[in-house]
Amino acid sequence: MVLNKDWLDEFYKGLRVLQESTFPKKCPMCRKIYASLDDFVQHTDGVSASRGLLEAPASDDQSMVALFRNCSCGSTLMVECRDRRDISNRGVNARKAFGSLMAILKQAGLTTDVARLEVLNVIRGGESAVLKKLGVSLVQKN
Numbered sequence: 787m788v789l790n791k792d793w794l795d796e797f798y799k800g801l802r803v804l805q806e807s808t809f810p811k812k813c814p815m816c817r818k819i820y821a822s823l824d825d826f827v828q829h830t831d832g833v834s835a836s837r838g839l840l841e842a843p844a845s846d847d848q849s850m851v852a853l854f855r856n857c858s859c860g861s862t863l864m865v866e867c868r869d870r871r872d873i874s875n876r877g878v879n880a881r882k883a884f885g886s887l888m889a890i891l892k893q894a895g896l897t898t899d900v901a902r903l904e905v906l907n908v909i910r911g912g913e914s915a916v917l918k919k920l921g922v923s924l925v926q927k928n
Contacts, residue, residue, distance in 0.1 A: 809911070816859035822911030826865060830855035833862060894920055 811820040820826035833854045840852045853865045884905065891901035896916065904914045914922070 811863065811865060813857040813859060813861050813863060815861040816857060818857055818859070822909075823865065825911055826855065826863075827853075830857055830863065832856070891920075 809820060809822050809826070811826055812818070813820075818829075820829060833856055840854065851866075854862055855865075856862055887905050888898065888901050891904065892898060896904070900916065904916050908914050908917065
């Protein structure tokens, strides 16, 4: 079943919001781009013998874990991992977008579990055969 253009437009809009709230991460020195957390961890080096994790309180009274890794250019990069929920506007928007995507995919006939796995897979930089069957192309157009 291939879905109509309105469905695809709405899906892409929600997917963009979710991707913007996490990755890509760009090195400010060499401009290398890490598409996902997996990509970031696989293609960077630990900062020392430790795992490069630092727990600290965040300014909004939530705890945060910072993951420090070295880019291939030598620059140290940090990814901020907060408690389960990001309560900022960005986090609220990401949750709304995720909910919208879930509703769209469930309306297209996917189960909640399958829809969730497919959206999370794409957000993390993976591919989705299920979404391709629905007519969703994940190649960005310029």
